[in-house]
Amino acid sequence: HVLPENPPAAWEASIAREHWEMAVHRLGNLTLLEAAVNRRVANADYGAKCEAYRASAYALTQQLAQQAPDEWTLEHLQARQARMAQRAVHLWRADFA
Numbered sequence: 001h002v003l004p005e006n007p008p009a010a011w012e013a014s015i016a017r018e019h020w021e022m023a024v025h026r027l028g029n030l031t032l033l034e035a036a037v038n039r040r041v042a043n044a045d046y047g048a049k050c051e052a053y054r055a056s057a058y059a060l061t062q063q064l065a066q067q068a069p070d071e072w073t074l075e076h077l078q079a080r081q082a083r084m085a086q087r088a089v090h091l092w093r094a095d096f097a
Helices: 009-013 017-023 035-041 046-055 059-067 074-091
Strands: none
Touching: 017 074, 035 046, 046 059, 059 074
């Protein structure tokens, strides 16, 4: 979770508290991260998480840090989710004819 499941109050500067519940489990808010690193940055602020994302072995996670280098907002989450959905449709095309 980019926005943590139990975010500290500091996250309110980027995402209003009333949006946390609807945002936290959305696909655009999820990313792969090495287990030890994930435990270290679990509920950290976005700056600390972004540093970990830049150093990740996963290209998708590195891209997250490039696309939102300064803060994580609902707009970033929604844009990332739209990009991921487009990619999924491209990769998993099914002909139901």
